[in-house]
Amino acid sequence: MPDHVRIQDVMDTIRRLHVGTEADEALREQIDRLLRRNEEGDLLPEPVRVGRTAETRGILFVDAAGAGKTTAVSRALEKHPALGGADGEATAFLAATVPTEPTLKAMAIKLLQEADYPNRSSGAKLERTRRTSFQLFDHLRELMDRNGQIVLWIDEAHDLMARDPEQILRAVKSLMQDDKSVIVILSGTERLGELIRSDPQVQRRFTIVAPDPLSVATDRERLLDILDHYCERTSLGRIEDETVVPRLLVAARDRFGRAIEMMQGAVEQAMMEEADTLDLWHFALAWGMREGTDRETNPFVVDDWARIDPDAQPEEPVVKKKRTRRKK
Structure with missing residues (x-):
């Protein structure tokens, strides 16, 4: 059973950390x-x-x-x-x-x-x-x-x-x-x-x-450093999946504050599951809790995450009208 008091204390400490930006x-x-x-x-x-x-x-x-x-x-x-x-x-x-x-x-x-x-x-x-x-x-x-x-x-x-x-x-x-x-x-x-x-x-x-949006080319190493620091604070093994940053940028709409919150959410999910290592599934759980979407639009689950627009409106179902017979 997870130690909820410890998790709360650790997450409070992580959320108080300030990450400076340009x-x-x-x-x-x-x-x-x-x-x-x-x-x-x-x-x-x-x-x-x-x-x-x-x-x-x-x-x-x-x-x-x-x-x-x-x-x-x-x-x-x-x-x-x-x-x-x-x-x-x-x-x-x-x-x-x-x-x-x-x-x-x-x-x-x-x-x-x-x-x-x-x-x-x-x-x-x-x-x-x-x-x-x-x-x-x-x-x-x-x-x-x-x-x-x-x-x-x-x-x-x-x-x-x-x-x-x-x-x-x-x-x-x-x-x-x-x-x-x-x-x-x-x-x-x-x-x-x-x-x-x-x-x-x-x-x-x-x-x-007006801060610039995040990009994989310029921000990958910085985001991974932040994530590694969170893992050190929680004794979690670091994530090894190389797609985590591009998936994260899709989920965060290329915005720094959203990316930080998503990383913190994933770390909390890993602690709740008493995992030894952080992985994409913990990010997927954090995304699902925030966005309430299905697996097909979860950028941490699907392989073609780059196609996902988190702010896209769901398509309305097409309602077919019943055909009525003309009276003779």
């Missing part, structure tokens, strides 16, 4: 570029402001669903020496995910609550307010200024932008103007980039960080 470096570089430095060259919790309107600039972090955007931005902000709030100090950034009802006003209310206005128990009062969305965003900027928060991060921003892009783009633009302007980071799917590009005035205020 996207992490690019994101850190762009954040640094938007911050002022002192005479010694150290970064300060103070945004670079340009022009007569003291505008700030922002960052779009764009990638496919499940690619690890939230983890990347969260870590970049929390670990940043000028923003992360070391030694118990308050962080210099405000972060929130788009609310279930993705309206501009709901977003403003959630951000004000995250900024502790005037305390988190005031949500009902905010929801009943007659102030407009733009008045709420103006108040948010005042509150962030008092809190020393110079970066605003909205995760899953494509859901917000898709609702009323013109109004939301105006609100974003207002946050990045005048002497209390803030740096805005928006993370979301490729749809977010398309919506931002629809407004040239907003687009020019942002730089885009």
